[in-house]
Amino acid sequence: MTASAVATKPAATNRGMALPSARRLLLWTGLAVLIAWVLVPIYLVALGAFGGRLGVFRWPKSIWPSDLSFAAMSQFLAIEGVFNALVNSLIAAGLTVVFSIALGAPAGYALARYSFRGQNAYRLLVLLTRAFPLAILALPLTVSFIRLGLYDTPFGVSLIHTVLALPFAALVTQSLFMGIPREYEEAAWVFGCTRFQAFVKVILPLALPGLAATAIFAFVISWNEVFAASILTVRERTLTAYLLRILAESPLHYRFAGGFILIIPSVLFIFAVRRYLFAVWGIASK
Amino acid sequence: MPARPSWIPYALIAPSVVFLAALFLVPLVQTIWLSVSAGDGLSLENYRRMAGDLNFALAVKNTFLLTLVVVPLQVVLALGMATMVTKLDKGRDLVLWVLTIPLGISDLAAGLAWLALLQNTGYLNSALYALGLIQGPTGWLSQETPVALFFAIVLAELWRATAIVLVILIAGLQLIPKEFAEAAEIFGAKPWTRFTRITLPLLKPSLQSALILRTVLAFEVFAVVYALGGRNFPVLAGEAYVWQNDNQNYGVAAAYAVLIMAISLAATAVYLRVLRTRPEQLP
Amino acid sequence: MADIVIDRVVKEFGSFRALQEVSLTVNDGEFVALLGPSGCGKTTLLRIIAGLETQTSGRVVIGGQDVSHLSPRKRGLAMVFQNYAVFPHMTVFENVAFGLRMQKAAAADVKRKVERAAALLHIESYLDRYPAKLSGGQRQRVAVARALAVEPAVLLMDEPLSNLDALLRLEMRTELKAVLREAGTTTIYVTHDQTEAMGLADRIAVMYGGKIDQIGSPLEIYATPATRFVGGFIGSPPMNFIKVRCSQGTARIGDAALPCPVTAESLELGLRGEDASLSADGSGLPFDVRVVEPMGSHLLLTGAIDGQLARIVAPPTAEVTAGERVGLTVDPARVTWIDSTTGRALARA
Structure with missing residues (x-):
């Protein structure tokens, strides 16, 4: 029995609209093509990253890995500025997580639990951010950031990244809190909690997985952002800004090493939040 | 209280x-x-300088062309993917995870991934060479091959940003009760009719937000283009970056920014109007 | 233990008046049910007593202390919620112990009181489980145990049985009555289910349109409804209302005559389906039977008295066929006379 035949069996029994096997074959062929379409470029950039100088210029290339080594990768990391850029990226992304949760989650809680005047105006402000190319707003900020000493710091970069992540965090946490019945909180109040105690003891533990997913999204948003990070830094570049700057003059295998480092956390993060992906985007795109 | x-x-x-x-x-x-x-x-001096720049007309043309080609293709591709995925029972989660990986990948990294594939001594050329179609390393990403460069950018953009459309559409599909399609089937609607008469209209709100999101981002496109072609393929956001960082002319960069924002807002307004759903039409 | 005084409480949501000057006194140790259809204000009143809503005006006094503006945690009460609100991230033990922990009770005390409450509700065997692993009925028991563990002066219950299936509801109702009788806690119980209210409560307050229409023991409310609404809401089938003309103290319907009070312009005869019996000779109140439904314990007859819809309960063995006209014998002492214009019952003759 082939793998696809195994897969069809339960489907045929528990679904009314079972597909005939020819169409099932077609479906899996199509999906195989799509999966390859997603994975092959990642595989190839990995080969480029670990193939070294020789691998990159070998001609013609083989799609099978040969003479792989960490040499290229460790050389890349040893380049002046790369490690620093990596650290800056982590700091900026970490701060973006902190800011967007710290600012967005209370707003999400307010939207979920209270009805108040100005609620719709706030929602409009949040939605308005989506109609604008936000990273472009980094342009005028250069001047004020220089004046405030925020220019060329991961902190400054994280501020503009928070503008990107905050509306998202507010909308997602809103639905997160809406999903936690109000009665839990009321029960906690009745049984002796203050508002704050009720939040910490009852709401927070229940919201934690969702908050973690929101945090991961905020991290990825910041980690991946190129334009604003490039505009707002010169020496203290983030990894994306650094790679963009050296694109023209650096050898190919360094570019691939950089690309590979950029991709890895994303893949892991998407895996970590895959359960929330659709819920989160279903909400955030309303 | x-x-x-x-x-x-x-x-x-x-x-x-x-x-x-x-x-x-x-x-x-x-x-x-x-x-x-x-x-x-x-x-309006900044706007005059922007419009007078050699690359301006090209950047406008390229950005629009890229958006007009990429965004509709992404929607069609994502609809196809979503339809296929919803037919799965086993392995659905795994397939979805793989298909959504690009969601977390930055445009810069995406550009670099496709560079590995498409560069002179890259895998595409190796394959073509093995098939006897080319004699040796060939450049696809230079100024001399604008059409090939354009297609390379389209491919990289499709690869990177179709996932977000897919996720929004699947989230939307999950909100549509199965009974509608089943009712249509009982009344004799064929799969294609069910798709166009039931699924698509009910998916309109999700399509709208996917289109707004993707179009706004498409007008901002920048890093993919730079990773693949450098300045060989001028786009609006790239020009803004150059005026700001290389030419240190903040005024012209701001003019570009305003232009991008104006186009984005106009596109959003069009989508809101054309794809509006009256509340009483929602299930 | 404490008594509760609700003093002219008004609640407005915007321009909507959810409660209009409601007053109610619940004695120490008494079990009072707030009964009414949805939207009558019963849950709002309960939430005001709990402190989860703030009244627009009026006072709530518990055990002699005015708690009108105290937060819920300072009112010394416990509550059982409609959807139980059993915390999903805590074990059953921690759920039951929650209130005690908030009071900073000593560990030994907590253990003892939790175990006692758990024994009372028969949930000792799953104290270390998480609520997700429990059935609806078991969660219900946890919610009640959590409320009783703090030994509250006042226990509030908001439709606690409405999420259970019919059989379980009956079982829990009986058990709840036994447990609460033993605990002797002052209890206010909100429900829209008349059988729950009748079965459990010492007194029932029937609410309608933001007001209390009648307060009384289950029997009083059933036998002598104070308003047309109470008569129609309580009892199954609901009370029949027949418009009659009353002249010189006698109402004539067909060839039957009933003594009637003469104080009102237009009158309605309120007659419970089980208070009329089929006369042997067809004399009495003429009743045109349209549908006969054998219910096992009785026959439910639907038809018309004087052209007005009525439902009558007959013995299961009675021989009645649809389309027949039968005569009903009515005990004048058991009918209610209602003033059509005010909807209120008239004083009995």
């Missing part, structure tokens, strides 16, 4: 309002201000 309007919700939203005012609304106004001020008065 909870339903009563009080100061608490205002205290909760205040920090984010202040933040968004300072880092969203203020720079928005600043950008517009910067773009119309030159020397010591108001003028």
Whole structure:
């Protein structure tokens, strides 16, 4: 029995609209093509990253890995500025997580639990951010950031990244809190909690997985952002800004090493939040 | 206690309002201000310089062309993917995870991944060579091959950003009760009819938000283009970056920014109007 | 233990008046049910007593202390919620112990009281489980145990049985009555289910349109409804209302005559389906039977008295066929006379 035949069996029994096997074959062929379409470029950039100088210029290339080594990768990391850029990226992304949760989650809680005047105006402000190319707003900020000493710091970069992540965090946490019945909180109040105690003891533990997913999204948003990070830094570049700057003059295998480092956390993060992906985007795109 | 309007919700939203005012609304106004001020008065000088630049017409043309090709293709591709995935029972989660991986990948990294494939001594050329179609390493990403470069960018954009459309559409599909399609089937609707008459109309709100999101991002496209072609393929955001960082001319960069924002807002307005759903039409 | 005084409480949501000057006194140790259809204000009243809503005006006094503006945690009460609100991230033990922990009770005390409450509700065997692993009925028991563990002066219950299936509801109702009788806690119980209210409560307050229409023991409310609404809401089938003309103290319907009070312009005869019996000779109130439904314990007859819809309960063995006209014998002492214009019952003759 082939793998696809195994897969069809339960489907045929528990679904009314079972597909005939020819169409099932077609479906899996199509999906195989799509999966390859997603994975092959990642595989190839990995080969480029670990193939070294020789691998990159070998001609013609083989799609099978040969003479792989960490040499290229460790050389890349040893380049002046790369490690620093990596650290800056982590700091900026970490701060973006902190800011967007710290600012967005209370707003999400307010939207979920209270009805108040100005609620719709706030929602409009949040939605308005989506109609604008936000990273472009980094342009005028250069001047004020220089004046405030925020220019060329991961902190400054994280501020503009928070503008990107905050509306998202507010909308997602809103639905997160809406999903936690109000009665839990009321029960906690009745049984002796203050508002704050009720939040910490009852709401927070229940919201934690969702908050973690929101945090991961905020991290990825910041980690991946190129334009604003490039505009707002010169020496203290983030990894994306650094790679963009050296694109023209650096050898190919360094570019691939950089690309590979950029991709890895994303893949892991998407895996970590895959359960929330659709819920989160279903909400955030309303 | 909870339903009563009080100061608490205002205290909760205040920090984010202040933040968004300072880092969203203020720079928005600043950008517009910067773009119309030159020397010591108001003028359209920055816009004149922008429009007079050699790359300007090309950047406008390229950005629009890229958006008009990429966004519809992404929607079609994502609809196809979503339809296929919803037919799966086993392995659905795994397939979805793989298909959504690009969601977390930056445009720069995506450009680099496709560079590995498409560069002179890359895998595409190796394959073509093995098939005897080319004699040796061939350049696809230079100024001399604008069409090939364009297609390379389209491929990389499709690869990277179809996932977000897919996720939004699947989230939307999950909200459509199965009974509608089943009812249509009982009344004799064929799969294609069910798709066009039932699924698509009910999916309109999701399509709308996917289109708005993708179009706004497409007009911002920048890093993919740079990773693949450098400045060989000028786009609006790239020009803004060059004027700001290389030419240190903030006024012209701001003019570009205002132009991108104006186009984005116009596109959003069009989508909101064309794809509007009346509340009574929702299930 | 404490008594509760609700003093002219008004609640407005915008321009909508959910409660209009409601007053109610619940004695120490008494079990009072707030009964009414959805939207009558019963849950709002309960939430005001709990402190989860704030009244627009009026006072709530518990055990002699005015708690009108105290937060819920300072009112010394416990509550069982409609959807139980059993915390999903805590074990059953921690759920039951929650209130005690908030009071900073000593560990030994907590253990003892939790175990006692658990024994009372028969949930000792799953104290270390999480609520997700429990059935609806078991969660219900946890919610009640959590409320009783703090030994509250006042226990509030908001439709606690409405999420259970019919059989379980009956079982829990009986058990709840036994447990609460033993605990002797002052209890206010909100429900829209008349059988729950009748079965459990010492007194029932029937609410309608933001007001209490009648307060009384289950029997009083059933036998002598104070308003047309109470008569129609309580009892199954609901009370029949027949418009009659009353002249010189006698109402004539067909060839039957009933003594009637003469104080009102237009009158309605309120007649419970089980208070009329089929006369042997067809004399009495003429009743045109349209549908006969054998219910096992009785026959439910639907038809018309004087052209007005009525439902009558007959013995299961009675021989009645649809389309027949039968005569009903009515005991004048068991009918209610209602003033059509005010909807209120008239004083009995």
